Every structure is written in C-alpha cells, then in structure tokens.
Amino acid sequence: MRTKTEGNSEFIQHQFLPNALRAAAVLVLILIVSMANAQEIDILLKGGHVIDPKNNINSKMDVAIVGDKIFRVAKDIPANTSKKTVDVSGLYVTPGIIDMHAHVFHGADVNSISANSPGGLQADAFSFRAGVTTVVDAGSSGWRNFPLFKSQVIDRSQTRILAFLNVVGRGMVTRYDQQDVTDMNPEMNAYMIKRLHPNILVGIKSAHYWGDFTSVDKAVESGKLANVPVIVDFGEHSPPNSIESLFMEHFRPGDIFTHTFSEHAISEATGGRESIVDVNTRKVKPFVFAAQKRGIIFDVGHGAGAFNFNQAIPALKQGFMPNTISTDLYNLSMNAAMKDMTNVMSKFLAMGMSLQDVILRSSWNPAQVIKRPELGHLSVGSEADIAVFNLKKGNFGYLDVRRTKISGTEKLEAELTLRAGRVVWDLNGISAPEWQMPAATN
C-alpha cells in the first residue's frame, strides 16, 4: 500500500516549482518527515492481554509492529506513534499459532491418501481463521515428491508451511506404499533436508507401518544424519509393538510421539497401538512419565480417530500434559470432532488446562520441538506472526473421536490474525473503518 506521505513527496519531486514556492515546499516536507517519525509504528495492537510464554509475559501489554517485524511490546505505547491502531482490549494477544501436525499437500490424485491428494487440505482455508500462522505437514510428501509439494502448495500459500518428510520416498500415497522398506532411504532423506530445503523441512515422519521397528529406525537414522527430530504414528503394527521400547530404546530425546491420546481395540487383522493410559486401571503407564522426562515429545495429533477423552482426561488429571497441541487436519478430521485448531485448543481448556498452558503448547513448545526458535513468540525483532483471540463464555460442547461429549464454559475464537505484519484474518472487522456512502450522495 502506498502511504500518503510517499505520494506527497513524489508529487513534490516530480513538479517544477517556482522559487517562491520552494521554501513552502521544504517546510511541508519537514512537516511530513517529522510526522512520519512520530508515526514510526505501522500497526499498534492496543490494550490486549498478551500471553507470550517464551518471554514470560502474561499481562496487559501493547504490541507494536513495523513492517513485518515485532517492534515493541510494552505497556501504554501511545496511539499517536502509530499509523494504525487496533483496539484489542478484552482480547488475548498471542504468538501466531503453530499447528504441528496437519496434512496440506493438496492436489488432484484421488487415489492418494495425503500426497498430492484431495485428502490433504488447503492450509489457508483452515489456518488464519483459527489463529494459525504456521502449519507443519506431517509426512504427506517424501523426498521424491517434496519438490512438487513445494512448487504446487508451499510456494503458493500465505500460511507458512513447514514439513516433516516421510521416511518413505513416495510419501503418504497408500497404506501399501508405507510398507516399502526399499523406499526408506536415510541418505536421500538427509540430503533433501540438509542440502536442499533446510528452511522448510523440520524432521522425518514414520507412519502406518505394519511390521517391526524398521520404519521407526530408518526414520531415526535419517533424523541423525540431518540432525532433525522424527515424528511417529505408531498405530498399525500387527502385533502391536511396545511403546515403552519405542520411547526408551528407539527414540532419541526430542523425537515425537503423535496421536498421544489414541485408544483403539487392537485386532489381529488391523493391528493397533498400545495406549499411554492403561485401559483397565485408567492410570498413565509409569514409563510414559519417564519417557517425557527423558525428553520424548508427546503430540496431540487429534485427527479423525486419535483423540479419546478416556485417555486424555485421566492423563491430565494425573499430571501428564502433552508437549504440543495439534490437529492432524485432513479430509476426514475436518468436519468431525476435531474441526479446527481453536476447537482443539478449547477442548483442552474444557478439560482443565490453563489458557497459558494451552498457548504454550500451541506456540513456543512446537517451535522448539521443530528447532525453529525464531517462531512461536513475540520477541522484539521477530516476524510479526500474531493471533488475537476472543475467549467466548457460554455453554459449549466438545467431542472426541467416539462422539462422546464434554461441556465447557469457554471457547477460543480467532478475532485477528497477522502473518508477517499483515492482517490476514479479521473476523469482526476490528481493523477496518466504518463504511459510508460516497460524499456525492449525502
């Protein structure tokens, strides 16, 4: 957008001015320049309650943005120092939310689960309206089709898209492809991450494997070569593999267990996964605490089939909290119990997690897990990815994947989302002026 100041100075530069007017013009220029200095801030979010876990801020603060960066976070920044001021009083101002588990490799291959498939969704359709500014794709692409993912989706998206590379070169095409150990190539995976796309690729995904630990071990081997974490969907092994062995022997600290609160009947035909809460005693298995202490990361990865209250509620009550909250957004989860990131975050509020903890697990924690410490906070100088939430009060219902319901009295709603300093979502037009008829009609 061209500002008035630029317009005026251009006008002056491009006109021939008689000497008599020149002095006046200089005076005007000085005025304009001093005004520009007084208004050095582009956007000021004023009067909101800032929650920025990295910087230990949980209080009323103003946030100033210049260009695409956070310029200042302080109490009572004067409105007259900003070109635009948005009143966010009564609202929560947080770092732009990071959804650490989503499937966004959207494309037209109807025979594929997540790679170049309608099963993968368009990130922009779900992100900004939920306060999300960064989504991390969880292994929809492998090293063979990541370049297509990048050119077709990532480069055209407004949302920042990062990605875990599938341990399988072809990515997440079919369940059958996921079994192909001959297409699990740690060296190629590491090359793609370290040499070609270190700014986008944040780790390795292992998923849907039916056999022993081969897929996990190949992922960890890739992760070691590229110095990145692995994220594992451990759901379909037949017979089920020991999650204790996964946590304590196969994983490195920093590796990620997703679908943490999944609980399935385990059958011989489809395999399954051990749950973290014992299904008989409803106690968190002791080694789960030990694993988290060891540095294993527990991610929600809600999805269409991987979030059960009878896992999550006992776990939270017994003091076990997931490290990261995420959606596992894809075609089957979007309209079911999951819905969107704010709904999943609100579900944790309804289960008793504090707002501060919910924000931490949706911003600064995922940023650290994927080793992107420049994201997930509002430090001065960092990119201005910001979410402004309304915490609605009322009677709300939240579902799990078995369609059982808990009720809650609060629900997060994304009022305003900024990506790199630009307003990309404004639910109620709090940054917009009132409409009016053209002057000629009055």
Added chain:
Amino acid sequence: MIALLLFVCTTRVKAQDIDLLLKGGHVIDTKNSIDRKMDIAIKSGKIFSVAADIPASSAKKVVDVSGLIVAPGLINMHTHVYAGSNPGFTDGTSSQLPDAFAPRAGITTVVDAGTSGWRTFPDFKAKIIDNSMTRVLAFLSIAASGYSVDKAQENIAEMDVQKTAETISKYPDILVGVRIGRYDGTEWTPFDRASEAAKLVNKPLFVECHLPMYSLEDQLNRMRSGDIITHAFENVSERMTVVDEKGKVRPFVLAAQKRGVLFDIGHGGGGFWFNQAVPSFKQGLWPNSFGTDEHRTSMNSGMKTMLNVMSKYLNMGMSMPEVIARGSWNAAKSIKREDLGNLSEGSVADIAVLSVAKGKFGFVDSGNNKMEGDKKLEAELTVRAGRIIWDLNGLAANPYK
C-alpha cells in the same frame, strides 16, 4: 397373550421407525409457509414428517434443538470448487474443496459457477463431485475448459453451443445452467452462445461479469426472465455499479429485476460493497440468493462464510424468514431444483440447524469497510441426506462418562 405380545412388538417397531428426530426447534420452510415451532422426523435419509410434538419415543435418536432455527440445508449459488493442482480455478488451487467450507456453514448444496466447461466437466465430476459429501451442482461455462487462467478460454471457436447443451442434457441431475464469464472482447458472440445453450436446455444463464467491454445495461437487456446476474453489488472498474453516483439504483436495473432477472450476491473478494448493497436494499433491489463466490482469495476476506454473508443482510434489516428463503428455497427455484431447499415430507433430509448469536459483531465488505451488527448466524448441526455431517457443540452426541 401371544397376540398381545405380537401387538406390543409391532407397535414398538412402528414406534421407533424414525431414525432422527429434531425436536423443539423453530422451523423456517419457505416453500411450505412454515415459520413456527415444529419437530422434524427423518427416516431413511428423507423427511418423514414435520409436525408439532412428534413423540420422542417414536425415534431411535432425538436431538433437542430448542432455541435454534431449523431450515432447509442451505444452497450456495456461487462457488468455485473444481479444486486441484493447477494454477487458477479449473482443476486448480484457486478453487476450494466443497466439504472444507460447506458443512460448517449449514450448506448442503453448492453450485459451481462454471469452473468447468464441456471439455473439463467429466474430470470435475470424477475428482470432486463424486467424492464430496456436499451435493455439488454446477453451471457449465460456455468456454470449453471452464475458468482456466489461460487465454484459451476466450477462444470463441471452442464455445460450442451444441456440446454445451449435450453435456448438460447428459448430466441433468448435476448441471443447472450455463455460465458466461471472463471475456475481454467487444463482440457478443460468447454471451449469445451461452444464452442460446441455456435456452436449448431450458435452464438459466448465469452471468458472472468479468466482461469489461459489455455495458451493464446491454447485459441485462440480453437476459431472459429467470437468468441470474452475480456480483450484483460490486463496485469495481470492470462493470458499472447498480447504484449511481447519487445513491439511486439505476432505473434499468430495477426494470430488469421487474422483468424477472435474478440478482445473486456473488460476494467474493471484490463483489460486495455496502455502498451498493445498503442503498439497493433500501430501494427494493434485494438479492435472490446468497452466493458467496467461494474461492481461495475470498474465503479469508470480508466474505468468510455464507452465514457471515447472510448475517450482513440480517443486520441490514432483512427478516429471518426472508434471509432463510434466499439461502434455500429461492435459490432452489432459480436453478429449477424444486426438490431442494425445502422440508416437504418425502424430500431428501438436507437440513441446517442454526443459532443466532447476540452480541457486538462487525461485518466487512470488499472495500474493507465495516458495518456493525448485533446478530450473527452460526451452524450448530448440518444434516445431509439424513446423516449428521456437522455438529458444532455435539448436540447429537452422548456425554462422556
């Protein structure tokens, strides 16, 4: 004794023959002139009965929808849903997946606005239409490829009246009319061919502007009664506005409306301005349907969702029954799909259960100008062919124990 037992069993079976009972809601069904508290029973994917006080014991599942509005599943008259991998709209990344926005907005039917043409429609059908929970209907573009980014779509030689009409006749359950849009030339051949194809199949012509060399008056003059013009309230350089500089709706626009030309909102990223819509509303130029022009760049702008667009009119002063009519029955009639947009017994059970949130809300137009309001529609429950496909707060769910 046995006879008695048999009798009891029989009545019990009968008693439970309703699959889903929506109980206690306020039903608004324009076609059947219903605007009051009613229960709705659904059986085998169809509306079984609509009546006051249907006993809960007669249904396998009862959902308490008291305090909520029960309306026919909404129809979004203007969308671009031929989503795929290419740049642009046709099989492209500018289009959106229907299921990603429809169920959560109470929409059960979307009408694609000519993103496909006679050449690309089979691919559109195979990839999107056949794989969506949302019912996808479509206007076929007179341009062979639909709405692609390349100039090929403006090739008149490819604008084939016969092939367009044949394709529509082959898929009468999906294709609802012909669309003309995006042509930069001055000759009227594309417009006339689209109109001719529509006439051949006895379906409406959908005029999506992006026709900068045609005057608005000429476009309206060439439209028949029942034809639809979208982006009705736009304020952009490529088309004359419906409201003049003095704030008056142009007489020829009102004359066209009187003649039966229908005005669709087609909100989009640039197609809805309060300085057009508000004076038009006050002077009697009301939209017939609430097409959102759903696509990648409109979805996060002032448009947001069809319910957000409908809420703008609620706050401008349109009554709830008038708003619901335009989101359902009026839209169905205009595409000659009178099987949709109503809750008549025997109709497919496409239903939207809506709440009206009260509070302080803001609504934004395509010029990023705001109108304040105090009510806003939200989709609580969406039922498609008897199946619940959206349940915002778990109205139909069992409590966790």
